[in-house]
Amino acid sequence: MNQQTAPEAPRLKGVPEAIDLVLFGALGDLSQHKLLPALYQLDREQLLDADTRLLGLARQALVLEGFRARVESVLRTHVKAEELDPATLQRFLGRLAYGRLDFTQLEGYTAVRDWRGRDAARPLVIYLAVGASLYGDICHHLQASNSVDDNSRVVVEKPIGHDLASSEAINDAIAAVFPESRIYRIDHYLGKETVQNLIALRFANPLFGTQWNQNHISHVEITVAEKVGIEGRWGYFDQAGQLRDMVQNHLLQLLCLTAMDPPSSLDADAIRDEKVKVLKALKPVTGEALGRDVVRGQYIAGFSDGKSVPGYLEEKGANTESHTETFVAMKTEVVNWRWAGVPFYLRTGKRMPEKLSQIVIHFRQQPHYIFDPDQRNLAANKLIIRLQPEEGIALQILTKDSGLDKGMRLRTGPLNLDFNDAFPKSRIPDAYERLLLEVMKGQQYLFVRRDEVAHAWRWCDQLITGWESRETPPQCYPAGSWGPVASIVMITQDRRSWYEDY
Ligand SMILES: NC(=O)C1=CN([C@@H]2O[C@H](COP(=O)(O)OP(=O)(O)OC[C@H]3O[C@@H](n4cnc5c(N)ncnc54)[C@H](OP(=O)(O)O)[C@@H]3O)[C@@H](O)[C@H]2O)C=CC1
Ligand SMILES: O=C1O[C@H](COP(=O)(O)O)[C@@H](O)[C@H](O)[C@H]1O
Numbered sequence: 001m002n003q004q005t006a007p008e009a010p011r012l013k014g015v016p017e018a019i020d021l022v023l024f025g026a027l028g029d030l031s032q033h034k035l036l037p038a039l040y041q042l043d044r045e046q047l048l049d050a051d052t053r054l055l056g057l058a059r060q061a062l063v064l065e066g067f068r069a070r071v072e073s074v075l076r077t078h079v080k081a082e083e084l085d086p087a088t089l090q091r092f093l094g095r096l097a098y099g100r101l102d103f104t105q106l107e108g109y110t111a112v113r114d115w116r117g118r119d120a121a122r123p124l125v126i127y128l129a130v131g132a133s134l135y136g137d138i139c140h141h142l143q144a145s146n147s148v149d150d151n152s153r154v155v156v157e158k159p160i161g162h163d164l165a166s167s168e169a170i171n172d173a174i175a176a177v178f179p180e181s182r183i184y185r186i187d188h189y190l191g192k193e194t195v196q197n198l199i200a201l202r203f204a205n206p207l208f209g210t211q212w213n214q215n216h217i218s219h220v221e222i223t224v225a226e227k228v229g230i231e232g233r234w235g236y237f238d239q240a241g242q243l244r245d246m247v248q249n250h251l252l253q254l255l256c257l258t259a260m261d262p263p264s265s266l267d268a269d270a271i272r273d274e275k276v277k278v279l280k281a282l283k284p285v286t287g288e289a290l291g292r293d294v295v296r297g298q299y300i301a302g303f304s305d306g307k308s309v310p311g312y313l314e315e316k317g318a319n320t321e322s323h324t325e326t327f328v329a330m331k332t333e334v335v336n337w338r339w340a341g342v343p344f345y346l347r348t349g350k351r352m353p354e355k356l357s358q359i360v361i362h363f364r365q366q367p368h369y370i371f372d373p374d375q376r377n378l379a380a381n382k383l384i385i386r387l388q389p390e391e392g393i394a395l396q397i398l399t400k401d402s403g404l405d406k407g408m409r410l411r412t413g414p415l416n417l418d419f420n421d422a423f424p425k426s427r428i429p430d431a432y433e434r435l436l437l438e439v440m441k442g443q444q445y446l447f448v449r450r451d452e453v454a455h456a457w458r459w460c461d462q463l464i465t466g467w468e469s470r471e472t473p474p475q476c477y478p479a480g481s482w483g484p485v486a487s488i489v490m491i492t493q494d495r496r497s498w499y500e501d502y
Contacts, residue, residue: 016440018051018122022112024103024138025129026056027070029233030157034188035129036071037078038432043095044088047437051122053095055115059102067098103130104137109145116147124152125439131236132160136173143177155184155439158249158448159240163464164457171450184439185448189250191431191438194391196446198257198359199271201385201393208383209262211363213338218380221345221360221499222254224387225352227304229479230326234317241324246348248460252279253448254387255344258359259334268444272452279455283333290466295475295487297327299351302479309351309479325474326350329487331494345491347498351479357387360499375410382499384414391428392418 021039025031042048056067072093075084099111116124126142128135135156142148154174161167174183189195202208211217224246230237237245256275263270285293300311313320327349334344363381382396394414401409420428438446475484482488482498491498 014437015047015049016437016442018049019125019440020116020122021052021054021125021127023054023056023127023129024134025058026067026098027058027060028129030129031056032074033078034430034432035127035436036074038430038436040075040079040088040092041083041429041433042437043092044083044085048095052440053097055097055099055112057099057101057103057111059100061100062098064096064098068093068096071096103134103141106141106144109141109147112142112147113145120149121151123440123442124148125155126152127155129157132156132170135160135170139174139177148177152178153182153184153439153442154178155186157186159244160185160453161457162239162244163461164454167453167457171453175450180450181444183450184444185450185453186435187249187253187448188431188435189253189387190446190448191433191435192387193428193434194385194387195254195257196434197393198385199266203262214340214342216363217342217361218364219343219345219362219494219496220258221362222251222258222347223356223358223360223498224251224254224348225354225356225482226348226350227352227355229299229309229351230312230315232316234315238319238322238324242326242328242348242350243460243463247328247346248456249448251346251348252456252459254359255282255334255346256452258361259339259344261338266445268447269449271445272449276449276451276455277336278334279452279459281334281336281339282459283335284459284462285330285332286462286466290463290470291472293331293490294463295327295329295484295490296325296467296472297329297349297477297484297487298322298324298474299326299349299479300476302351302481304351304480311479323473327474327477327483327487329483329490331490343494345496345498347483347487349477349483352482353480355389358499359385359387361385362496371408371410378410379412384499384501390418390420392416392420
């Protein structure tokens, strides 16, 4: 009788096949705060194949037990106690290996091949949790040491470069080793649950699909406010500033998802083609518009949660001369048929009163008004898409005020969908959990394609060049405020205001 191989155990739906994951920069901030906790959560949710394993690489001399102890302590700090169960923890730690490596030196890269050993046929995911200046060297050395093959993917972090030219050079170096179909450029905002919900909201609901254009929408606001300062990252941040750190990637991605035309499918390239069209249609902000439509700010000492906090120039490692912006507000436009004449107001800053990311779609007033003229200025409909915290969607509508004495008085009120109330049992996963899972599955729709990065840089470069030629210092705002007064003046001049029902 022929010997038959035992049938494979059925794979749980959504669980990727076994993966070898190599984490460059395994002791760095991103790995410790985000990636390792996210991988642990995937393990807890039974979303890692039993044979998936991870090699952490860094330059510290650590034995395996030391690395595992470090990871355990990180998990104990960054994962909620009730989500840390001993069995998963042991299973997760058991997947880990560690190697000491100077990423700039070719010798030592054989560690990757040695670790993979005979299982080298399975997919390899290389995660570069290091500064972008190292991406080229690492990719080159991986290839030179025969550590990667046609089944290897690379994951890179933002920001890629500090302008179009430097980002192109880095992307060229990655492309010399990996084809675009195996490069996963992270913008972690794309992994946030509510950001993905924007796609569902827009393209699954005809109610919004038919209204999503300049005939019905008067303007759009995108706010990404952070309560934190620069958190000991002065060295990095001062070279970048809020435009490169947040606008070039996260805010422009949110703008793209809000403004893009419906993609023909959920395929990665169908979505990315539409996002690129938006980036190409973004109006450059130059000349007079730069002074009028853009506000740069830098925080000075103030208060956060009632405690006094230092200004940007007093942060650890600071240079007292720096003109780097920690806040940007601007008005721009997507110049196409769908959005002609609709301003997009963007605002992002560090040391704001609270952490808040939201997109507010302001609908136009009715063309003919029949109610009490005194109420003419009651706000029109607004759709508020709350990305974080308290993820949810609210539609502000006008209804009749109840009561016999009120006549046909109107009032505004929300139709609310709070994700935590509506779906109380489902934990909202961290963005990195979703992104790591998609990399393991080999799906690219939540990752940024090379031309998106290039167009986003091209648009930011003209702003940066304009700023540099004007040499205007950023305007001050106290930590714990919503930014420089000029950012309020900018929108007020258009007889509008930032949506403030926080
Ligand atoms: N931290 C965050 O929240 C975010 C980070 N990012 C991006 O993620 C990437 C990593 O950032 P982050 O974790 O903050 O950076 P860190 O500096 O904290 O981590 C980088 C790690 O790489 C190691 N490293 C650097 N050079 C070498 C080398 N030549 N050989 C071996 N190891 C080396 C560092 O080791 P050592 O400590 O010994 O210097 C460090 O542990 C960056 O591209 C960043 O822009 C993106 C979004 C958010
Ligand atoms: O990429 C970055 O994002 C964080 C903000 O991310 P969030 O998920 O907490 O909103 C920002 O603080 C950091 O400066 C930037 O590099």
